[in-house]
Amino acid sequence: MHAVVTGTSRGIGKELVKQLRETGYEVTGTSRDHSSGVKLDVSDPGQQARFAAQIKGRPVDLLVCNAGVYIDKAMGLEDYSAEVWTKTLAANVTGVFLTVQAMLPNLRLAEAPKIAILSSQMASHSRAPGGSYAYRASKAAALNIGRNLATDLKPEGIAVGIYHPGWVQTDMGGYDGEITVQESVSGLINEFDILTLDTTGCFHTWDGRIHPY
Numbered sequence: 001m002h003a004v005v006t007g008t009s010r011g012i013g014k015e016l017v018k019q020l021r022e023t024g025y026e027v028t029g030t031s032r033d034h035s036s037g038v039k040l041d042v043s044d045p046g047q048q049a050r051f052a053a054q055i056k057g058r059p060v061d062l063l064v065c066n067a068g069v070y071i072d073k074a075m076g077l078e079d080y081s082a083e084v085w086t087k088t089l090a091a092n093v094t095g096v097f098l099t100v101q102a103m104l105p106n107l108r109l110a111e112a113p114k115i116a117i118l119s120s121q122m123a124s125h126s127r128a129p130g131g132s133y134a135y136r137a138s139k140a141a142a143l144n145i146g147r148n149l150a151t152d153l154k155p156e157g158i159a160v161g162i163y164h165p166g167w168v169q170t171d172m173g174g175y176d177g178e179i180t181v182q183e184s185v186s187g188l189i190n191e192f193d194i195l196t197l198d199t200t201g202c203f204h205t206w207d208g209r210i211h212p213y
Helices: 011-022 045-054 082-107 133-156 181-194
Strands: 002-005 026-031 062-065 114-118 159-164 202-205
Touching: 002 011, 011 026, 011 062, 011 181, 045 082, 062 082, 082 114, 082 133, 114 133, 114 181, 133 159, 133 202, 159 181
Parallel strands: 002 026, 002 062, 062 114, 114 159, 159 202
Antiparallel strands: none
């Protein structure tokens, strides 16, 4: 079994590589700065093409779209610039789509391929506490991409799940988070394991609860 995980230099991505390997996966990790695995800026079409060429012909049983940024954490309304929006949407939205697009030939070679997209509870339209506009919008878009991919890829036998990893104690989530990165990743991997075509398009929390859209 072969898994590809984006954004593996730290936090959830790094722990995903560790725990997936412990469960028996061969894992290819990517990071923007080449600090772990293959160098890949998920928003760069050229790098996506080069990565796809590197693993051409190798089945990918599980693709985890984890790479992302949270630039506008605690940012005031007046502090937003076009650059904040551009960088956030490029990594968190365009990057997800380009990664799936690049890996489709590899996914099609697997027997029961799965795509896991890490979104957030901040994507939910049922929660609107204010702030973090770019991040919230980007994670809502990632959720929407996942839901529509699930529809389009189901006839090909590719299941797609979208997940809220919890409020995790990482650099991105902050160290007041409710759960450790180990707890989050353990739960996420269980969710990946039980994802099927019957549940494709699901938006679940790390511990298996259905999250409102």
